[in-house]
Amino acid sequence: MTIQQAQEQVDNWIKTVGVRYFNELTNLGILMEEVGELSRLMVRTYGEQSFKESDKGKEIADEMADVLWVLICLANQTGVDLTQALEKNFEKKNIRDASRHKENDKLK
Secondary structure, eight states: OOHHHHHHHHHHHHHHTSOSOOOHHHHHHHHHHHHHHHHHHHHHHHSSOOOOGGGTTOOHHHHHHHHHHHHHHHHHHHTOOHHHHHHHHHHHHHHHTTTTTTTOGGGO
16 A cells, blocks of 8 residues: 555545544644654563553554544645655755764764
């Protein structure tokens, strides 16, 4: 699936199953909640915190997909073509960071 196809599929699902998009600010709040859920699971999986009963059975991939879903909703609502945005972001990083990381002593 391409990013464009994902945007189209999310839009179709929202319009047929989800009834309508939540407003942009609501979706921003939902995005923050989903990032928090991903963070909680990452901290328990790779960090020093232990799992709670409520954490069991949750999967990192599913939490990442939840984050991506809401981000796609926001992109659709605000007219952002995520494919173009990512391509432009790569260009920016390739110019700005062409040698920055290679010259960073902390990364050696």
